[in-house]
Amino acid sequence: MNAALFTYFIPAAFLAVPMYKAMGSYGLLNSRWSLVLAMVTLASPYAIWVLKQASDKLPWELDEAARIDGATPLQLFRLVYLPLMLPSLVAIGTYAVLLAWNEYLYAFLLLSHENTIPLAVGLGHFLAADDSPWELLMATALIYALPPAAIYYAFRRYMVGGLTAGAVKS
Amino acid sequence: MASVAFNEVKKKFGKTPVLHGISLDIADGEFMVLVGPSGCGKSTLLRMLAGLEDISAGTIAIGSRVVNDIDSKDRDIAMVFQSYALYPHMTVGENMGFSLRLRNEKKS
Numbered sequence: 302m303n304a305a306l307f308t309y310f311i312p313a314a315f316l317a318v319p320m321y322k323a324m325g326s327y328g329l330l331n332s333r334w335s336l337v338l339a340m341v342t343l344a345s346p347y348a349i350w351v352l353k354q355a356s357d358k359l360p361w362e363l364d365e366a367a368r369i370d371g372a373t374p375l376q377l378f379r380l381v382y383l384p385l386m387l388p389s390l391v392a393i394g395t396y397a398v399l400l401a402w403n404e405y406l407y408a409f410l411l412l413s414h415e416n417t418i419p420l421a422v423g424l425g426h427f428l429a430a431d432d433s434p435w436e437l438l439m440a441t442a443l444i445y446a447l448p449p450a451a452i453y454y455a456f457r458r459y460m461v462g463g464l465t466a467g468a469v470k471s
Numbered sequence: 472m473a474s475v476a477f478n479e480v481k482k483k484f485g486k487t488p489v490l491h492g493i494s495l496d497i498a499d500g501e502f503m504v505l506v507g508p509s510g511c512g513k514s515t516l517l518r519m520l521a522g523l524e525d526i527s528a529g530t531i532a533i534g535s536r537v538v539n540d541i542d543s544k545d546r547d548i549a550m551v552f553q554s555y556a557l558y559p560h561m562t563v564g565e566n567m568g569f570s571l572r573l574r575n576e577k578k579s
Binding site: 360362363365366367368369370371372376380381384385464465466467468469470 | 521522523543544545548549550552553554555556557558559560569570573574
């Protein structure tokens with residue numbers, strides 16, 4: 302787990318070329334999947350770390366209580382552990398979505414076709430032409446900023462702490 | 472309710488013997504209290520009866536049924552944990568009805 306976290310010591314710019322070559326050798330360049338895979342790779346170490354911390358905090362007694370109640374391992378996971386992990390899952394999900402939404406470097410490198418580039422790269426294209434349509438750029442940027450705000454607003458009520466408080470007497 | 476019978480029950484954690492052969496009969500409806508200093512094995516014995524710990528040697532019977540190899544859920548018992556162990560995301564009713572829900576009992 303720590304080895305996964307260690308990858309954050311390596312700057313993204315340093316990883317960009319190997320990532321480009323790897324995607325090229327799998328024939329994924331210019332396909333949306335390349336960016337999806339790259340973003341999953343970038344978000345995973347942090348997700349692993351946060352979810353490990355969260356799952357370690359779940360009290361062991363709940364497992365035994367559920368076993369006496371007759372829960373199968375799958376039911377235990379779905380009905381007891383997953384609801385208690387929900388705040389962590391939402392937090393890490395929001396983090397991963399925003400990370401991907403804001404990504405420029407990898408999106409710029411891996412995708413170059415007009416039909417596949419994400420909006421972050423598209424914004425940069427406004428200034429690539431001879432004229433600089435600042436009013437269009439700013440209008441687009443405003444729209445670009447709305448979905449993250451909407452996502453945060455929608456999932457706000459799941460971002461709570463202390464959901465396991467009171468599960469066991471400490 | 473049913474009677475409970477421990478017969479030469481032993482428990483080892485790894486190589487460390489913890490319970491050295493306990494025989495005890497508890498009659499149907501009897502009120503039984505185990506008293507002892509902490510670490511003497513009261514909870515271990517209870518956990519073995521509940522099926523949360525496996526039995527190193529001897530037998531435990533609930534009623535006339537030896538429950539050594541029966542899952543905790545099929546032993547038809549209930550247990551209150553020292554630390555409560557309530558499901559914090561459920562209401563009181565959901566907590567109490569959790570085992571019924573798992574057995575797909577009808578709500579009526």
